[in-house]
Amino acid sequence: MSKPHQAPLTVAGMVDGARAMLPLMPGIAAFGMAFGAASVQKGFSLVEAGLSSALVFAGLAQMVALEGWTRHWSAGTLLALGFLTMTVNMRHVLMGASLRPWLGTLPAWKAYPALLFMADNNWAAALRYHGEGGNDVGYFVGSGLITWIFWVAATLAGHLIGGGIPDPKALGIDLVVPAFFVAMLLPNWKGRREAVGWGVAAAVSVAASFLLPGWWFIVIGALAGAIAGGFTDDGR
Structure with missing residues (x-):
């Protein structure tokens, strides 16, 4: 079996991707400023707050982590915070898997560094771009x-x-990123398969949020939607 053709990675493609994200940046900036301001209340220095965003690069997980942040740490609290962050970001496993047919054609030294920049908004935009025939x-x-x-x-x-x-x-800033994510997701609608998967994910996650403490509803909803979508044909 012949190897799949390697997808290109060009500067022109990077410029196009960056340009496509510009309308979303005011919302991203508002959410980032909210995190920065909230980090002051938890005793973060400017360097610590900056490194958190630069290395973690996950707004929802960072906000959740701030809620459980303490000045006095033990092995148990560190493990709990790590597990909480992992739970919130578990959706990235499925997001990364969805990019495998595209980024998997690249050598590892290109593919894995590219994944460091994966966020909800650019993942949704890139999937739409690739679904429309783009390959850069x-x-x-x-x-x-x-x-x-x-x-x-x-x-x-x-x-x-x-x-x-x-x-x-109080200002609803924590809803900025989910709202933009929904706006980016809707153009990916292709028919009944998406309706079933998205509907199941939404219903199960809402139900789980009432039944279970913490952020398990994110993982449970994502897995339920993926399973439901996997058992639904294209309806074609």
């Missing part, structure tokens, strides 16, 4: 890189402002 991995990298830059810069700005931003939840 630069689109995925560029859209993720500009998101990363805005996220880190906004975190630093929010930290410098300090307590100038009130409770993010």
Whole structure:
């Protein structure tokens, strides 16, 4: 069996991906500033807040981690925080798997660094781009890189402002990223298969959020939707 043709990764593709993300950046910046301001209340230094956003690069997980942050750590609290972060970000396993047919054609030294820039918004945009026939991995990298830059810069700005931003939840800022993610996801609608998978994921996650403490509803909803979608034909 012949090996699949390697997808290109070009600067032009990166520029196109970054340009496609520009309309979403004000929302990303608002959320990043909210995290930066909230991190001040937990005693983060400017460097610590910046490194959190640069290395973790996961807004929801970072906000969740802040809620459980403490000044006095034990092995148990560290393990709990690590497990909580892993649970919230477990969806990235499925997101990464969905990119395998595309990024899997690249050598490992290109594919895995590219995945460092995977976020909800650029993943959804890149899937839509690839579904429409695009094949330049630069689109995925560029859209993720500009998101990363805005996220880190906004975190630093929010930290410098300090307590100038009130409770993010009181302003609904914590809903900015999910709202943009939904806006990016809808163009990927292709018919009944998506209706079943998305519907099951939504219903199960909402039910789980009432029945189980913490953030298990994210993982449970994602797995339920994936399983339901896998058992649903295309309806063609």
